[in-house]
Every structure is written in C-alpha cells, then in structure tokens.
Amino acid sequence: MEFKKNDIETLINIITSRRDVRGNNFLNKDIEADKIELILKAAISAPSVGYSQPWEFIVIKDEKIKDEISKNFEIENAKAKEIFKDREIYKSLKLEGIKEAPVNIAVLYKHPNEPTIGMTSIKEMGEYSVVCAIQNMWLMARVLNIGVGWISILNEQKALKTIDAPKESKLIAYLALGYVDKFYDEPELKTVKWKSEKSFSECVSFR
Amino acid sequence: MEFKKNDIETLINIITSRRDVRGNNFLNKDIEADKIELILKAAISAPSVGYSQPWEFIVIKDEKIKDEISKNFEIENAKAKEIFKDREIYKSLKLEGIKEAPVNIAVLYKHPNEPTIGMTSIKEMGEYSVVCAIQNMWLMARVLNIGVGWISILNEQKALKTIDAPKESKLIAYLALGYVDKFYDEPELKTVKWKSEKSFSECVSFR
Numbered sequence: 001m002e003f004k005k006n007d008i009e010t011l012i013n014i015i016t017s018r019r020d021v022r023g024n025n026f027l028n029k030d031i032e033a034d035k036i037e038l039i040l041k042a043a044i045s046a047p048s049v050g051y052s053q054p055w056e057f058i059v060i061k062d063e064k065i066k067d068e069i070s071k072n073f074e075i076e077n078a079k080a081k082e083i084f085k086d087r088e089i090y091k092s093l094k095l096e097g098i099k100e101a102p103v104n105i106a107v108l109y110k111h112p113n114e115p116t117i118g119m120t121s122i123k124e125m126g127e128y129s130v131v132c133a134i135q136n137m138w139l140m141a142r143v144l145n146i147g148v149g150w151i152s153i154l155n156e157q158k159a160l161k162t163i164d165a166p167k168e169s170k171l172i173a174y175l176a177l178g179y180v181d182k183f184y185d186e187p188e189l190k191t192v193k194w195k196s197e198k199s200f201s202e203c204v205s206f207r
Numbered sequence: 208m209e210f211k212k213n214d215i216e217t218l219i220n221i222i223t224s225r226r227d228v229r230g231n232n233f234l235n236k237d238i239e240a241d242k243i244e245l246i247l248k249a250a251i252s253a254p255s256v257g258y259s260q261p262w263e264f265i266v267i268k269d270e271k272i273k274d275e276i277s278k279n280f281e282i283e284n285a286k287a288k289e290i291f292k293d294r295e296i297y298k299s300l301k302l303e304g305i306k307e308a309p310v311n312i313a314v315l316y317k318h319p320n321e322p323t324i325g326m327t328s329i330k331e332m333g334e335y336s337v338v339c340a341i342q343n344m345w346l347m348a349r350v351l352n353i354g355v356g357w358i359s360i361l362n363e364q365k366a367l368k369t370i371d372a373p374k375e376s377k378l379i380a381y382l383a384l385g386y387v388d389k390f391y392d393e394p395e396l397k398t399v400k401w402k403s404e405k406s407f408s409e410c411v412s413f414r
Contacts, residue, residue, distance in 0.1 A: 001224045001390070003350045008245070010217045011350045015252050015343055017208045038215070040411055045222050047345065049359060051396035053405045060414045080327040095324070117302070117396065118359045120287040125359045127331070128379070131338035132345075136222055138254065139346070143210045143218045152256060152325045152332045163414060172335070183208070189258035189324065198260045204247055207267045207370060 014143050019183045021147030023097030026178035030102045035144050039177070042140035043107075046133035049125040050117030055133050058163055060104040068162040069154065069174065070098045076153045089192060096151045101176035106159070107134055108169040130172045137175070147180035221350050226390045228354030230304030233385035237309045242351050246384070249347035250314075253340035256332040257324030262340050265370055267311040275369040276361065276381065277305045283360045296399060303358045308383035313366070314341055315376040337379045344382070354387035 040057055048054060060066065073096050084090035098104060109130045112119070119125045134150075141148045151174045159171055190197055247264055255261060267273065280303050291297035305311060316337045319326070326332045341357075348355045358381045366378055397404055 001220055003221070003352055007217050007221070008350050010214050011221060011347060012245070012249070013208055014210070014214070014218060015249050015347070018252075018254070020254055037407075038219070040407070042219070042222050044405070044407065044410055045225075046342065047225070047227055047357065047394075049357075051394050051402045053402075053410070055410055057411045058414055059411065062414045065414055076328045080324075083322050083327055084324070090324070093324075115290050117287075117291070117297070117300075117401070118357075120290055121283045121361055122359045122363060122378075124334070127335075128338045128341075131335045132342040134335075135253065135339040135342035136346075138339075139343075140218060140222070143215050145210055150254065150256075150325075152329045154328055156329060171329075187258050194324070195258045195260075198251070200244075200247070200251065203251055203260070203262055204264045204266065207265055207269045207272055 014139050017183055018138055018142040019147065019187065021097060021149045021180055022094045023100035024094045025147060025180045025182065026097045026100040027181060029179045031146060031177060035146065036103065038144065039137050039140045042136040043133040046129065046136045048129035049119050052112045052116045052126060052129065054110050054112055054126045055130045056108040056110055056166065056169065058106040058108065058165065060106060060163065061102065065162055066099050066104060069159060072154050072158050072162065073098060073151060076155055080153055089194065095153060097149050097176040098151060101178040103177045105175045105177060106163050106165070106171060107173040107175065108165055109172050110166065110169055127170065127172060134173050141177060145179065146177055147183065149176045151176060221346050224390055225345055225349040226354065226394065228304060228356045228387055229301045230307035231301045232354060232387045232389065233304045233307040234388060236386045238353060238384060242353065243310065245351065246344050246347045249343040250340040253336065253343045255336035256326050259319045259323045259333060259336065261317050261319055261333045262337045263315040263317055263373065263376065265313040265315065265372065267313060267370065268309065272369055273306050273311060276366060279361050279365050279369065280305060280358060283362055287360055296401065302360060304356050304383040305358060308385040310384045312382045312384060313370050313372070313378060314380040314382065315372055316379050317373065317376055334377065334379060341380050348384060352386065353384055354390065356383045358383060
C-alpha cells in the first residue's frame with residue numbers, strides 16, 4: 001500500500017491530538033463492543049519480537065474490580081504525595097479515571113516459554129513489544145474519539161491478583177478508556193507548568 | 208479534533224501494513240531531512256510518564272559507526288545461532304539491515320534526575336514511554352512509505368560506546384530506516400512458519 005499526502009496529515013493529527021485522559025474528562029457513556037474490538041485488533045497488529053505476540057488483554061467492566069484497583073491507586077498515591085510534598089500542586093492533580101471510565105483494560109506480558117528470536121541479547125524486548133501494542137491502542141482509540149489514560153501508580157502484584165491474571169504475568173499497563181467531554185490541546189502537566197516541553201534539538205543529535 | 212470514518216480506515220491501513228524491514232528490502236536511496244524530522248516529531252509527541260520526555264534520538268549516517276554496530280550484531284547473532292541450532296531456518300533469516308539502510312536511529316532512555324509523576328510505584332514506566340515514541344516513529348515512517356527495522360541482537364554496552372551515547376543512557380532500540388522495494392503482506396516469521404499467529408480470543412479475555 002502506497003500512502004499519500006493526506007494520509008500523512010491524518011496520522012500527524014491523530015498522534016499530536018492524543019492525550020492521557022483522567023477521570024475529570026470521561027463521559028458516562030459506554031463504549032460499543034465493535035470499537036473495543038477495533039482497539040484490540042490494533043494492539044495485536046503491533047510488532048512483536050520474534051513474532052512472539054507476548055501479550056494478553058483483559059477487558060474489565062466489573063465494578064468490584066474497578067473499586068479494588070481504585071483503592072490500590074489511593075494507597076500508592078498516598079506514598080507518592082509524600083514524595084512530592086514540596087510541590088503543592090501534586091495533591092490537586094487528578095491522575096486516574098479508573099471508576100469514571102466505562103472500560104478498563106489491563107495489558108499483560110507473558111514471558112515466552114521458548115527461546116525467542118531477537119530476545120537472546122536484550123531481555124526486555126518482549127515487554128517492549130507489549131508497549132508497542134499499547135501505543136497502537138492509544139492511537140486507535142483517539143481516531144475513534146475515545147480517550148485513554150494509563151494508570152501506573154499501582155502496586156503491581158496486588159493489581160494482578162485483583163484482576164485474576166494468569167500466573168507469571170507482568171502488568172505492563174492498566175488503562176482506562178471512555179468517551180470524553182474534550183481532549184486538551186496539550187499535555188496537562190505542561191499546562192500546569194509541572195515540567196516544560198523539551199525542544200527538538202534537546203532530544204535529537206546526529207552522527 | 209473530531210475524527211471521521213475515513214480517518215479510522217487510514218489508521219487501520221497504516222497499522223496493519225507496518226512491517227519490520229530487513230536488509231534485503233531496503234533501497235539504496237537516502238531519506239530526505241524533512242521526512243526524518245517528521246518521524247522524530249512523531250516520536251516526541253508520544254505520551255511520557257509525568258511528562259518526563261526521557262528520550263534521546265541519535266540519527267546515524269556515519270559508515271564507521273554502522274560497521275561497528277554491524278560487527279556487534281554478527282557476534283551476538285553467532286551466539287543466537289547456537290541457541291537456535293535445532294531450527295535450521297534461523298541461519299537463513301536476514302535479521303537486520305544496519306548497513307543497507309541509509310539511516311540508523313539509536314533511541315535512548317535517560318533516567319530522570321528527579322522524582323517523576325507516575326514512576327513512584329512502577330519503575331519501568333520511563334522506558335515504556337520511550338517505546339511509545341518508537342511505535343509512533345514506526346507508524347509515521349510507514350505512512351511516509353519508509354521501512355523500519357528494529358535490531359535487538361546487540362550487546363547494549365558495546366553499542367552505547369560505539370555511538371558515543373551520553374553517560375547513563377540505556378539503549379531501548381537501534382533502528383534501521385530506508386525506502387523499500389516492497390512491504391510484505393504479513394510478518395516474515397509468519398510466512399516462513401517460524402511461529403503461527405495467535406487468535407484474537409487467545410489474547411483477549413473479559414471480566
């Protein structure tokens with residue numbers, strides 16, 4: 001397939017308007033099953049090291065699971081508040097939308113049982129494949145006008161137990177998905193001046 | 208921005224036609240600077256934990272660096288051939304395009320010097336942000352009809368030294384980029400029956 005100029009513009013628009021969405025922006029509106037399927041199909045079309053496809057996706061609507069994950073977040077975030085006690089604004093940030101989002105998706109990594117092409121020198125490659133899948137999901141959700149938030153302030157082992165994850169899984173991401181009232185124009189942590197944007201030249205060098 | 212049905216189709220086409228490209232498919236044709244810039248701008252538009260932007264991209268055209276990285280690959284791949292000695296086909300697979308590709312990009316992770324929002328419980332989040340950037344690059348390259356291969360059969364420390372990486376960087380990916388004669392219809396490791404495709408239901412469950 002040969003892509004054209006307008007396809008480039010479309011992808012730039014999707015990539016640059018994607019945001020991390022939290023509970024204050026999710027709408028109380030369910031996501032259609034065919035849209036969830038499109039998001040998951042984008043995930044499993046991601047590259048994976050040695051074609052290992054080392055991912056598992058658990059789609060969660062169960063309110064009891066969400067409650068427990070939310071409590072897990074609160075405990076971990078209390079510790080984080082202590083770490084950031086010198087920056088008053090931390091406490092006022094809404095950092096997750098576990099219960100506000102109609103759908104949560106836990107994304108797990110399963111270490112392959114056999115040697116995998118491309119993992120013989122760098123062991124983390126399997127986990128990286130799962131993250132590629134997550135970024136595909138995020139972009140597919142965005143083009144469907146669905147917001148995604150990645151919740152990482154969690155105790156991993158407790159979360160795996162809560163979602164009844166298969167043994168020896170690793171939690172790569174816990175995502176909250178839902179329609180939104182709006183997508184912000186820029187990352188919220190930039191808007192509130194938590195950190196400034198790095199320039200292109202700060203991030204890129206040439207050899 | 209509100210996306211429409213044809214935008215969804217465009218993104219599906221980009222995601223599903225993206226391939227890992229190796230040396231046998233790269234053309235001997237340089238990549239224009241403005242296209243490299245588009246690819247890198249897609250990278251730095253990725254989500255990053257706590258807006259940490261913990262990435263650094265080193266664009267490499269220097270043939271001496273490519274030679275050294277290529278030797279690094281050969282040494283690591285000799286070990287891999289031993290691991291896969293029971294699967295004859297491994298030796299016949301072309302697994303990289305370091306020297307055939309006009310441009311290589313090393314993607315590095317720099318651990319933030321200060322506490323980072325969202326990294327207080329799960330330490331790997333910074334590296335995962337860099338992988339999100341890589342998947343953005345891969346898709347942007349694809350819509351520009353440029354192929355990308357991810358070379359992971361490398362000794363990381365040696366590679367960092369070769370590219371004169373900033374101290375305390377971690378190598379997340381070493382990418383080879385170039386125009387291609389064609390994009391395969393499916394992953395090569397599927398075509399050669401190295402591994403079969405997992406079904407949707409094998410990867411997805413519901414709670």
